Amino acid sequence: MSSLSLPLSAPSGGRGHALIVALGVTQVVGYGCLYYAFAVVAPGITASLGWAPEWTYGGFAIGLLIGGLVAPIAGRLIDRYGTRVVMTIGSALAGLSLLALAEARGPVSYISAMIALEVVSALVLYDAAFTALTQAHGPGARRAISQLTLIGGFASTLFWPLTTALLNNFDWREIYRIYAVLQFVLCVPLHWLLLPGPIRSVPKAAQAVDSSDPSPVGYLEGEARRNAFVLLALAFSLQGFVVSAMSVHMLSMLQGLGLSAAVAVGIGAMVGPSQVAGRLAEMLFGTSLDPVTTAWTSAALMPVGFALLTVGGMTATLAGLFAIAYGISMGLSSIVRGTVPLKLFGPAGYGAMLGKLSAPGLIVKAAAPLLFAVLIERAGLMTSTVLLAALSALAAIALFMLARKVR
Secondary structure, three states: OOOOOOOEOOOOOOOHHHHHHHHHHHHHHHHHHHHHHHHHHHHHHHHHHOOOHHHHHHHHHHHHHHHHHHHHHHHHHHHHHOHHHHHHHHHHHHHHHHHHHHOOOOHHHHHHHHHHHHHHHHHHOHHHHHHHHHHHHHHHOHHHHHHHHHHHOOHHHHHHHHHHHHOOOOOHHHHHHHHHHHHHHHHHHHHHHHOOOOEOOOOHHHHOOOOOOOOOOOOOOHHHHHHHHHHHHHHHHHHHHHHHHHHHHHHHHHHHOOOOHHHHHHHHHOHHHHHHHHHHHHHHHHHHOOHHHHHHHHHHHHHHHHHHHHHHOOOHHHHHHHHHHHHHHHHHHHHHHHHHHHHHHOOOOHHHHHHHHHHHHHHHHHHHHHHHHHHHHHHOHHHHHHHHHHHHHHHHHHHHHHHHHHO
16 A cells, blocks of 8 residues: 555455455446346336336436436545445445335336435445545555456446346346345445445645656646546546447447447447456556546547447448447546546545536436437437547547646
């Protein structure tokens, strides 16, 4: 641990690999139960409740929207009470929310349960986990964040097929009850036993630079801090729109550009391994780079990928290169979301800062799938794809401008 790591107000809790592995397990379970399972069970929810798919997906979007609005509050709670208390309570509330969702019988109970689910997500998923690592490791948390996202990247890989397999023997209500039990018996004890408590007040001397950083600068203050926040929030929001739209429309987009369904599925399946590859490269070699440099260079891969798609979408080879570039960029963006704020703003108030940064992006992500569907219908698939390229390019430009300002 760096000599600049900050003291903890609670017993030290888990450290090193134990903390990272524990958080990795709870992130896989958390994202799998609270996010990825929905894509598999959504048709069953629609059929069971006897309404149009718009109700099913609309409730999910409303939940994401409200979750984005409360993210800054969640961050302040984490800073004040520590991740041990907040993530433990959050996991228990996640279990209760899953049970409530399993009992939903109409629009009011369904949407209420979805809102509860997405609100508690802010207490237990990546932003909270990044804060836990920062509270444990102080300014030297970058490598731990990279290791955590490497493990967390397997959430969809595990829970999409797991949920699909469970559907052979259980309905969606029973699956959500099973996943609620996972929150109670796995996430709650791991969070309580291994997570650190809150950071005490941070003396000015402790807010020095991490001597291991390859490009040391002091933490930003005043106007420089505000400008950096705006650029980061803009970049994260633009990337959030693109990723959210693609998470729903990627397969139909690839087929619309001329690929067969089988090839489109194969191309889409390349994104997950590419994410893991990008995160592994960051963990092994990326610490020699300034995190802001990693941010803009990895973000630049995304518009390059979309450019390949627009000029050669009907070619499986170029579409595959798109999937690789897109996946690496998306995988590294998860790490950047934790490491760049830590680098620029420091560990004091880190949870609240992440909450503020993520709030506009979460709101944008909630609206992106519907807005992009309307855009495809009105403007056409190629124009819509070019727009995604432009938005991802603007995100990369914003991060490049940030790098120039803090150089």
